[in-house]
Amino acid sequence: MELLEGEKEVIKTQVSEILGQHSHHCENLVPMLQEVQNKLGYVPELAMEKIADALEVPAISVYSIVTFYNQLRLNPPGDHQIKVCLGTACHMIGGQIILNSFERRLEIEEGETTLDRKFSLERVACVGCCAIAPVVVVDDYVDGKVTPTRVDGILLSFENNSNGVKKEQEQKQGEGKNNE
């Protein structure tokens, strides 16, 4: 993914700090990658290259480790993180179709982030709201019984408003109270 202005310098600084805190042995590779993830929110290609050079291991080995560990991300988290539940209940009732709808609309695949870094998209296992399957979680907002036609509305509300649907709903609730 293309780096934003100034990001290259931040990555270099953070990685050299991490490299300075560990001996350059292979057993420190995973802890180093975890620290990169903690500091930057993901493990950029540049960080993998720097670590591979320092530890004198092939860059492809570092890349394989990053793809192997679920908690390590190859792409930066978006401003809004969309999680589509593909646990059993959601999967049975169309979760995959919802995920595909987000992929088409955002022009990215699951695990990726849009070029403007506004949205990232991932699949998750059961989030504990099976009664309202299929479920989508955007940041801390949970939306249930999602249909493909609802996907545009969800995205629009977060595109136009940093608090997205949550704020929209709060406003509706407020209006409801005022009408009582």
Ligand code: FES
């Ligand atoms: S399977 Fe999706 S909320 Fe349980």
